[in-house]
Amino acid sequence: xxDTLYNIENVHQGMGxxxxxxxxxxxxxGIYREVFSLDHLDVACCFYGxxxxxxxxxxxxxxxRACEQALDIRRIKLGNDHLEVASVLHSMAVICNRTGTLKKxxxxxxxxxxxxxxxxGPEHCDIAESLHSKxxxxxxxxxxxxxxxxxxxxGQIWTRHFANDSSLVANALNKEGEIHEVLGSLGEAxxxxxxxxxxRRQQLPDDNEFxxxxxxxxxxxxxxxxxxxxxxxxxxxxxxxxxxxxxxEHKDVAKVFNRIGQTRGAQEHFSEALKNHNEAVTILKTVxxxxxxxxxxxxxxxxxxxxxxxxxxxxxxxxxxxLRIKKTIKINSTEVGDTYFSLGVVNCEAGELxxxxxxxxxxxxxxxxxxxxxxxxxxxxxxxxxSVFALKKNYDEALTRWKCAVAIYKETGLDESDMLVACxxxxxxxxxxxxxxxxxx
Numbered sequence: 011x012x013d014t015l016y017n018i019e020n021v022h023q024g025m026g027x028x029x030x031x032x033x034x035x036x037x038x039x040g041i042y043r044e045v046f047s048l049d050h051l052d053v054a055c056c057f058y059g060x061x062x063x064x065x066x067x068x069x070x071x072x073x074x075r076a077c078e079q080a081l082d083i084r085r086i087k088l089g090n091d092h093l094e095v096a097s098v099l100h101s102m103a104v105i106c107n108r109t110g111t112l113k114k115x116x117x118x119x120x121x122x123x124x125x126x127x128x129x130x131g132p133e134h135c136d137i138a139e140s141l142h143s144k145x146x147x148x149x150x151x152x153x154x155x156x157x158x159x160x161x162x163x164x165g166q167i168w169t170r171h172f173a174n175d176s177s178l179v180a181n182a183l184n185k186e187g188e189i190h191e192v193l194g195s196l197g198e199a200x201x202x203x204x205x206x207x208x209x210r211r212q213q214l215p216d217d218n219e220f221x222x223x224x225x226x227x228x229x230x231x232x233x234x235x236x237x238x239x240x241x242x243x244x245x246x247x248x249x250x251x252x253x254x255x256x257x258x259e260h261k262d263v264a265k266v267f268n269r270i271g272q273t274r275g276a277q278e279h280f281s282e283a284l285k286n287h288n289e290a291v292t293i294l295k296t297v298x299x300x301x302x303x304x305x306x307x308x309x310x311x312x313x314x315x316x317x318x319x320x321x322x323x324x325x326x327x328x329x330x331x332x333l334r335i336k337k338t339i340k341i342n343s344t345e346v347g348d349t350y351f352s353l354g355v356v357n358c359e360a361g362e363l364x365x366x367x368x369x370x371x372x373x374x375x376x377x378x379x380x381x382x383x384x385x386x387x388x389x390x391x392x393x394x395x396x397s398v399f400a401l402k403k404n405y406d407e408a409l410t411r412w413k414c415a416v417a418i419y420k421e422t423g424l425d426e427s428d429m430l431v432a433c434x435x436x437x438x439x440x441x442x443x444x445x446x447x448x449x450x451x
Contacts, residue, residue: 054083096125119144138167158189180209222251264293306335322360347376389418
């Protein structure tokens with residue numbers, strides 16, 4: 011009876027009827043426990059199946075608890091180095107990545123990788139799967155170069171198995187491109203995305219959502235490279251594909267509207283930019299609610315357009331609304347600092363120097379707390395604070411901030427030829443010359 015129920019639950023799981031599968035897994039689990047013992051391997055199989063089903067239903071805490079029960083039994087019965095132990099560890103890593111439990115995700119993916127390498131050697135597809143999972147954890151933790159290494163190694167393994175024509179290869183290329191983009195290596199990012207698009211178009215229909223995703227990624231790189239016309243072509247195609255697959259009211263549709271708005275803003279087509287950003291914020295409020303981080307980010311974008319139009323009152327209102335949302339949802343990230351930084355820029359341009367200093371100081375505190383004292387973002391904030399003091403003709407205070415900024419830039423690996431270092435060093439030279447002249451006079 012238990013075996014029959016177990017087979018039924020596998021059918022339900024394969025058909026995507028996860029709730030029915032969970033019911034049958036639980037019945038099987040009860041029977042196995044009565045007939046055998048609490049730590050029988052068939053009980054572990056049931057817990058593992060229950061965990062997978064809860065994961066499909068996005069009930070991740072229940073999924074993780076069931077997988078942990080399966081893991082405990084398999085470790086007792088099979089030892090720590092068995093492949094069935096590795097399978098559970100992989101599922102747990104996937105769940106933890108989705109819930110943001112990153113330390114546990116890293117532990118599970120690393121241990122899974124160790125066991126699989128013990129059995130399979132370096133070239134098995136399961137090794138690539140574990141590397142990809144580990145890369146996701148590194149990415150979420152901001153460990154970009156470690157993430158890139160994992161995605162590249164996974165992609166190389168999949169390429170050797172499937173040549174260049176597998177969706178797995180395309181997925182790895184897409185992740186590589188995303189990391190290169192974060193690291194500012196736009197040429198490498200574009201190469202990865204273009205190759206991912208080629209593979210996906212071979213494997214999938216032209217209107218598939220993954221094709222749309224890759225077109226969006228390509229357009230984002232083109233936007234950053236100031237190739238606005240080609241970016242717009244790809245964005246319009248991505249928008250068409252997303253609306254075809256998801257309908258108009260979807261967060262990915264809003265994502266494209268936002269990028270179109272940024273592109274139009276960069277082209278100084280401000281009315282079109284505002285129209286697209288407002289379309290994005292309307293969709294996001296409908297889909298995610300009024301107090302979501304994506305809504306806040308869109309208000310940041312709208313504020314940037316008003317800033318470019320020198321409509322500073324409107325820009326400040328948008329940035330303050332973004333800040334309100336971020337504080338409401340108690341987001342604990344550098345994004346709050348970024349909005350304070352933007353408020354500092356706008357207030358400075360509007361001539362509100364005290365407000366600018368207050369905003370920059372708030373940004374500096376958050377960035378130091380989240381990024382450490384020696385990051386480029388901290389140095390940029392110090393540079394801007396120095397610039398406000400210079401506008402107030404308080405050159406001693408300005409020099410203190412600028413010299414600190416240059417020291418941090420150099421500690422992060424930037425040299426005198428870098429634009430950021432050169433700009434701040436130039437300001438220092440000008441301020442010192444002004445102070446010297448005032449002493450002479």
